[in-house]
């Protein structure tokens with residue numbers, strides 16, 4: 001774990017969509033006046049995984065596909081933190097997909113920003129799980145639809161860096177959801193890789209704001225799933241606030257309490273189901 005209160009400069013290619021995602025995160029943190037000492041940014045592997053170096057706050061570079069369980073541990077361990085997990089489609093939707101499913105199921109109060117460029121950028125352009133039919137024989141994975149299958153989901157949205165005003169608003173709403181401990185905020189951002197898969201023109205043409213669709217109710221998960229499926233089948237890129245609901249959070253289900261051990265005494269509350277203090281005391285003998 002590193003403490004990065006002196007942000008570094010991004011190392012991305014000029015024009016990479018990730019600049020827009022990072023700008024939206026920084027703008028959202030500023031808008032909500034979330035201080036650096038209450039911010040934790042975790043990142044997975046890949047070009048997007050360097051974002052945690054560039055934003056003021058606690059930083060953690062997770063192993064491949066494992067950013068979500070690590071971030072969940074932070075949520076449980078220190079409820080004072082606003083936890084932001086970030087990563088790409090290759091990291092989160094291939095090796096990491098099992099953790100995403102369980103994050104929807106558990107509903108921990110944290111933000112997961114996925115920078116989807118439909119490619120493995122850092123390793124020079126292999127098809128990822130969201131690659132289009134031209135690049136891969138399989139149908140692209142739709143993580144929004146996966147999230148919508150879970151009654152425990154509480155916030156699902158998709159943005160596009162080509163629409164920065166909408167993205168900034170969605171980021172603020174997602175961070176507010178997390179800051180108010182309402183559960184797991186999933187924000188997928190379509191973020192083109194201009195070097196290996198420049199999808200700006202394609203996604204710009206497909207762009208659809210579901211909030212402008214007549215009858216869209218972001219409080220109706222089943223209707224949102226059907227609407228997204230229909231629009232996607234029509235070849236449209238569905239963006240906007242897709243679903244927002246309420247549900248029990250993971251940290252509240254774990255009965256957050258203080259653990260009475262020499263290391264944790266006087267520190268932030270941590271989770272326990274039973275008497276974790278007695279268990280941990282064995283390691284301090």
Ligand code: SF4
Nearest residue numbers: 013016047121193194
């Ligand atoms: Fe961005 Fe692609 Fe360059 Fe990686 S290779 S920094 S994803 S443009």
Ligand code: MG
Nearest residue numbers: 088089090119
């Ligand atoms: Mg990618």
